[in-house]
Amino acid sequence: MYSVLMSTPERLIEATRELLWERGYGGTSPKAIQQHAGAGQGSMYHHFTGKPDLALAAIRRTATELRAAAEVAFGGGGTAYERIAAYLLRERDVLRGCPVGRLTMDPEVIASAELRAPVDETIEWLRGRLADIVQEGLDRGEFRASVVPEEIAAAVVATVQGGYVLARASGSPAAFDAGVRGLLSLLAPPADESASRTA
Structure with missing residues (x-):
């Protein structure tokens, strides 16, 4: 194999x-x-030393790869909105679910502080990175002034993880895609604001 x-x-x-x-x-x-x-x-x-030691190495590797894949989108060019959209729209095996997110539903992983640590750290990193990008967009006038970076970051993570659950439940990636489209439509600045900034 x-x-x-x-x-x-x-x-x-x-x-x-x-x-x-x-x-x-x-x-x-x-x-x-x-x-x-x-x-x-x-x-x-x-x-x-045993299964827990090997599982920790595997979880750390998975977490590192998830961060690297997300950073490709986050570190790309374009506006804050475009970078968030690149992350949300990137290629995923939606029906398999998130290899890190699924661990949050594993009682034995959650019960172990050592195994849970890289999962928690990865989710916190993701939320922090997204909040930073939203703040960049706010500073540049790309988003409405009422936008709260930490709340948008939480909404993005919740949409992705919830989208995986809905897709697996229905056996179709359509639910994931619909959630992503809905979030992007809510986050997008009004057309007239975009036009005034580019004029």
């Missing part, structure tokens, strides 16, 4: 990431990880 060039620890981490996404922490057994990674029990315990 994985490249022969990947080291055993890399295969174990990648296998754990996939299984956590598909099955959650409780459904991801050491045996399933080993089979998925094509690694023996001895190899797993040589590199990791």
Whole structure:
């Protein structure tokens, strides 16, 4: 399943990431990880102290990749609105859900301060980054003065995570797409304001 060039620890981490996404922490057994990674029990315990240690490495990797993917949109050119839109409209496997967001519904992850930490940190980073971008837009007169950056950031995160849930429940990405379109229409400055700024 994985490249022969990947080291055993890399295969174990990648296998754990996939299984956590598909099955959650409780459904991801050491045996399933080993089979998925094509690694023996001895190899797993040589590199990791156990399932929690390996799961933490996998969650951290997933969180790092989510931040990097979001930053591609956030760090692009354009107005604050365009950068937020780029994040909301970026390519996603909507029906699989968010690999980080789904962990918030995993009771064993939430019960562990260590496993929960990278999830909490990632969500807080995302909200903070979005709030900063909205503030940039406010400073440039791109948004209505009544806009509160932290509230918009919370709305964006809630729309994305809620959109995943609705899409999975309906078996169609249409619900996710509708939520994104609705949020963008609410966030977009009125046409007359846009025209006056560009005149």
